Amino acid sequence: xxxxALVHRLSGIALALFLPLHFWALGxxxxxxxxxxxxxRWTDQPLVKASEWAIVLLLAIHLTGGVRILMIEFLPxxxxxxxxxxVVAATAxxxxxxxxxSSVAHAQGWPQKSVRFIVPFPPGGATDISARMVGQKLTEIxxxxxxxxxRGGAGGGVxxxxxxxxxxxxxxxxxxxxxxxxxxxxxxAKMSYDPEKDFVPVTNVVSGPQVxxxxxxxxxxxxxxxxxxxxxxxGRLTFGHAGIGSQTHLAAENFVNAxxxxxxxxxxxxxxxxxxxxVGGDTTxxxxxxxAAIGYIGxxxxxxxxxxxxxxxxxxxxxxxxxxxxxxxxxxxxxGIVAPTGTSKDIIQKVYLDTKKALESTEMRARLYVQGLxxxxxxxxxxxxxxxxxxxxxxxxxxxRKIKVE
Amino acid sequence: MNFRTxxxxxxxxxxSAAVLGLCVVVHLATMIYAVRGGLTAAEILAxxxxxxxxxxxxxxxxxxxxxxxxxxxxxxxxxxxxxxxxSRDAVLVLLAAVIGWMGMRAILGVFS
Numbered sequence: 001x002x003x004x005a006l007v008h009r010l011s012g013i014a015l016a017l018f019l020p021l022h023f024w025a026l027g028x029x030x031x032x033x034x035x036x037x038x039x040x041r042w043t044d045q046p047l048v049k050a051s052e053w054a055i056v057l058l059l060a061i062h063l064t065g066g067v068r069i070l071m072i073e074f075l076p077x078x079x080x081x082x083x084x085x086x087v088v089a090a091t092a093x094x095x096x097x098x099x100x101x102s103s104v105a106h107a108q109g110w111p112q113k114s115v116r117f118i119v120p121f122p123p124g125g126a127t128d129i130s131a132r133m134v135g136q137k138l139t140e141i142x143x144x145x146x147x148x149x150x151r152g153g154a155g156g157g158v159x160x161x162x163x164x165x166x167x168x169x170x171x172x173x174x175x176x177x178x179x180x181x182x183x184x185x186x187x188x189a190k191m192s193y194d195p196e197k198d199f200v201p202v203t204n205v206v207s208g209p210q211v212x213x214x215x216x217x218x219x220x221x222x223x224x225x226x227x228x229x230x231x232x233x234x235g236r237l238t239f240g241h242a243g244i245g246s247q248t249h250l251a252a253e254n255f256v257n258a259x260x261x262x263x264x265x266x267x268x269x270x271x272x273x274x275x276x277x278x279v280g281g282d283t284t285x286x287x288x289x290x291x292a293a294i295g296y297i298g299x300x301x302x303x304x305x306x307x308x309x310x311x312x313x314x315x316x317x318x319x320x321x322x323x324x325x326x327x328x329x330x331x332x333x334x335x336g337i338v339a340p341t342g343t344s345k346d347i348i349q350k351v352y353l354d355t356k357k358a359l360e361s362t363e364m365r366a367r368l369y370v371q372g373l374x375x376x377x378x379x380x381x382x383x384x385x386x387x388x389x390x391x392x393x394x395x396x397x398x399x400x401r402k403i404k405v406e
Numbered sequence: 407m408n409f410r411t412x413x414x415x416x417x418x419x420x421x422s423a424a425v426l427g428l429c430v431v432v433h434l435a436t437m438i439y440a441v442r443g444g445l446t447a448a449e450i451l452a453x454x455x456x457x458x459x460x461x462x463x464x465x466x467x468x469x470x471x472x473x474x475x476x477x478x479x480x481x482x483x484x485x486x487x488x489x490x491x492x493s494r495d496a497v498l499v500l501l502a503a504v505i506g507w508m509g510m511r512a513i514l515g516v517f518s
Contacts, residue, residue, distance in 0.1 A: 023508035030515025
């Protein structure tokens with residue numbers, strides 16, 4: 001009996017110390033406009049997690065003693081009956097509390113091991129560059145390594161299929177370019193993944209325009225010269241791209257269509273290989289992501305003829321917008337994170353918030369700027385709505401241009 | 407301190423304990439429902455904001471703590487440290503005010 005009272009008092013003193021601290025920290029976290037983000041960061045602190053567990057255990061101990069004291073005072077039971085009843089009541093409560101907190105800890109504790117980003121293209125392309133940049137920053141934030149796994153092929157379909165089959169535990173995330181999620185389903189007659197059913201949106205990470213490039217030793221010095229050459233030799237000029245249905249394929253098809261010329265498409269396994277082919281003289285031109293081409297342009301191996309943004313692009317000074325030659329022409333690529341369907345909403349929310357946080361850093365913004373990319377970091381809901389709208393757009397474009405893979 | 411006050415504190419201590427027991431169970435059920443139901447922190451906050459019922463419930467929770475903790479500590483300070491002077495009660499009233507203020511601040515953060 002004395003032991004029960006002593007334990008009850010000691011646990012009560014500890015709770016009296018913990019609870020005000022808990023209230024104070026919670027109140028601090030919930031102040032200000034960015035309170036949701038600060039609340040989530042707060043719940044993710046190791047000290048907060050430890051204090052939550054401490055409070056649960058102390059509550060269970062304190063209630064055991066308290067229930068027993070109430071029974072002694074109010075119920076005419078024998079001593080051992082009261083002790084047994086108190087222990088049973090406290091055990092049931094402790095199990096319930098631990099069960100509830102383990103659920104919270106499951107989401108709060110993610111990630112406990114390395115997280116893999118499946119990139120559906122080989123290294124060297126804009127998707128790969130974007131994934132590696134944000135992956136490096138998320139590694140710092142999470143304290144767990146983000147591993148980039150390149151799975152090229154079928155316009156991103158090979159990597160998408162592997163990501164779709166992965167366990168929805170948050171440890172496999174998919175980092176596609178936009179077309180893999182919004183265009184492939186209209187192009188490929190058979191698909192081993194369903195962009196809408198197999199994945200849920202997390203956040204659009206970056207977006208950026210593309211650039212029309214030719215090899216440095218090519219005779220074309222402007223967009224108009226390339227168009228004239230294509231008109232003079234219908235079907236002779238070729239363009240390389242990252243795979244059927246990829247953003248670089250659709251961007252080039254968009255350009256060819258707008259220019260009213262005929263050119264032959266050459267699919268590669270990724271943007272990187274397609275640029276190697278262009279530098280080597282295997283193809284005539286490419287409409288590729290700035291991030292993938294900027295290194296080649298800077299080193300003088302590729303010549304930039306025009307950018308797909310509405311106006312001149314700051315990172316490529318002196319390169320005119322294609323719209324100056326083809327009024328109204330515009331094309332933008334994007335790269336984002338989606339998760340296998342069934343992934344916990346808390347994990348999705350955390351990935352979104354941490355990616356947004358990563359994109360807000362000055363260092364990250366500077367690195368993206370150099371690569372010709374702009375940070376996005378929209379919410380899962382906004383990304384879902386944008387993908388839906390883009391899917392409808394590509395459905396129409398693919399149908400009109402008769403792009404099909406059987 | 408007279409018998410009547412002692413009796414009042416004893417009753418308040420037991421009554422607040424009973425309220426706290428109930429509040430812990432409700433809070434626990436809410437946590438299980440929210441977490442197991444897959445609600446995100448954003449969705450939880452969206453549901454709690456502007457809800458008078460949850461505001462009232464958690465206010466009662468904090469009030470019960472404000473009553474229960476100082477009375478418990480009062481007995482501990484008196485019996486273990488021999489501190490029975492009026493200054494003890496003044497310190498405990500201050501502690502109750504601080505706990506109440508912090509608790510309500512946290513609740514307002516969740517509900518406003």
